[in-house]
Amino acid sequence: MTIEELTARICAFRDARDWMQYHNPKDLAMAIAAESGELMQPFVWKTPEQVEAVAQEKHDYLRDEVADVAMLLFEFAHNLGISVEDAILAKLARNEQRYPVEKAHGSNAKYTEL
Amino acid sequence: MTIEELTARICAFRDARDWMQYHNPKDLAMAIAAESGELMQPFVWKTPEQVEAVAQEKHDYLRDEVADVAMLLFEFAHNLGISVEDAILAKLARNEQRYPVEKAHGSNAKYTEL
Amino acid sequence: MTIEELTARICAFRDARDWMQYHNPKDLAMAIAAESGELMQPFVWKTPEQVEAVAQEKHDYLRDEVADVAMLLFEFAHNLGISVEDAILAKLARNEQRYPVEKAHGSNAKYTEL
Amino acid sequence: MTIEELTARICAFRDARDWMQYHNPKDLAMAIAAESGELMQPFVWKTPEQVEAVAQEKHDYLRDEVADVAMLLFEFAHNLGISVEDAILAKLARNEQRYPVEKAHGSNAKYTEL
Numbered sequence: 001m002t003i004e005e006l007t008a009r010i011c012a013f014r015d016a017r018d019w020m021q022y023h024n025p026k027d028l029a030m031a032i033a034a035e036s037g038e039l040m041q042p043f044v045w046k047t048p049e050q051v052e053a054v055a056q057e058k059h060d061y062l063r064d065e066v067a068d069v070a071m072l073l074f075e076f077a078h079n080l081g082i083s084v085e086d087a088i089l090a091k092l093a094r095n096e097q098r099y100p101v102e103k104a105h106g107s108n109a110k111y112t113e114l
Numbered sequence: 115m116t117i118e119e120l121t122a123r124i125c126a127f128r129d130a131r132d133w134m135q136y137h138n139p140k141d142l143a144m145a146i147a148a149e150s151g152e153l154m155q156p157f158v159w160k161t162p163e164q165v166e167a168v169a170q171e172k173h174d175y176l177r178d179e180v181a182d183v184a185m186l187l188f189e190f191a192h193n194l195g196i197s198v199e200d201a202i203l204a205k206l207a208r209n210e211q212r213y214p215v216e217k218a219h220g221s222n223a224k225y226t227e228l
Numbered sequence: 229m230t231i232e233e234l235t236a237r238i239c240a241f242r243d244a245r246d247w248m249q250y251h252n253p254k255d256l257a258m259a260i261a262a263e264s265g266e267l268m269q270p271f272v273w274k275t276p277e278q279v280e281a282v283a284q285e286k287h288d289y290l291r292d293e294v295a296d297v298a299m300l301l302f303e304f305a306h307n308l309g310i311s312v313e314d315a316i317l318a319k320l321a322r323n324e325q326r327y328p329v330e331k332a333h334g335s336n337a338k339y340t341e342l
Numbered sequence: 343m344t345i346e347e348l349t350a351r352i353c354a355f356r357d358a359r360d361w362m363q364y365h366n367p368k369d370l371a372m373a374i375a376a377e378s379g380e381l382m383q384p385f386v387w388k389t390p391e392q393v394e395a396v397a398q399e400k401h402d403y404l405r406d407e408v409a410d411v412a413m414l415l416f417e418f419a420h421n422l423g424i425s426v427e428d429a430i431l432a433k434l435a436r437n438e439q440r441y442p443v444e445k446a447h448g449s450n451a452k453y454t455e456l
């Protein structure tokens with residue numbers, strides 16, 4: 001299924017409930033941030049050695065949060081006339097410029113500090 | 115392009131730079147939350163009347179942030195063996211139970227408070 | 229009680245449990261963001277007309293989240309040798325320049341757009 | 343200076359600009375989360391070995407973000423009739439129950455998993 005097809009299902013769910021009145025860009029962005037906070041929660045205080053085990057133990061929880069963030073993000077983009085696919089491809093192209101392999105290889109520095 | 119194909123490109127970009135060493139689930143979740151914060155930023159303090167105008171003025175910025183969140187989310191899911199598509203479809207099915215049309219229509223209450 | 233006295237209690241609690249090993253700046257910043265997400269949660273999707281009622285209904289929850297964010301923020305600042313009081317006074321002085329009353333009165337524009 | 347005195351200055355700054363109309367609990371909570379995202383940003387992708395150096399290099403930036411989060415949090419609490427000091431002391435007392443020294447010593451588990 002493409003992102004557009006998934007988004008059509010998400011919007012159908014919303015419209016059957018007459019929720020568009022609440023789904024303005026501000027509230028959608030806020031909801032994305034709130035759900036992203038939940039996605040991050042299980043990893044707080046965890047050491048690098050613990051992280052993979054946490055990801056496995058919390059697999060179902062994280063899958064649920066991935067769905068929440070993705071659904072809200074796809075709808076946010078759709079409502080603003082943004083194609084997630086085009087946005088990603090454009091960003092990848094820009095990051096190719098910002099992070100050329102020869103400079104960025106093995107580095108976790110931001111492009112402004114490379 | 116499917117989410118899997120987009121994700122393959124994202125992972126190829128990462129691997130060409132040997133960045134997997136930094137892309138553990140904790141840092142990915144943290145990056146998703148940080149980028150979600152940026153997505154939300156233009157809407158802070160804005161009144162309902164201003165929100166659509168802000169979304170238009172900041173269209174390019176928001177498109178960029180949508181790409182950032184989506185790329186990180188797709189990679190996070192991929193690394194954990196989570197299919198974003200399956201996760202969304204499962205969540206939509208669950209939300210059909212939690213938010214039946216007859217109870218949820220026109221309401222912005224959480225399912226626990228319906 | 230001053231912020232310093234409250235911070236001393238927070239650090240004593242932490243040290244009695246030997247938690248400093250987990251309380252590096254990265255995890256503290258992540259915890260602050262995660263708790264801030266929880267503080268925001270009750271307001272998602274709520275209309276301007278509903279916001280004050282939500283704040284009252286969720287008073288105890290919000291008080292709890294205020295404590296979580298404040299405790300982590302005070303400790304973060306303390307560990308980095310930052311005085312919260314001095315930081316606030318310095319920021320207020322800078323904001324006096326950025327947002328002069330005659331330009332900023334009644335406006336919700338960012339200083340870069342005033 | 344006490345938190346109350348700092349908060350009085352923050353509110354005087356706001357009122358001189360007639361900003362209370364924008365400072366409802368929802369927007370304040372959103373602003374706190376957005377600023378917390380900025381506080382977290384410099385640490386994304388950084389290894390445990392790099393974290394302290396990042397905290398030093400970005401000291402002025404982090405001090406600025408600490409001020410932003412603290413100012414918004416103090417105002418949020420004030421507007422809702424919450425004493426930050428009382429909230430912290432109540433939370434510390436509760437955490438004494440949730441995390442008894444003999445069980446929590448040296449552990450980064452959540453109280454529900456101790």
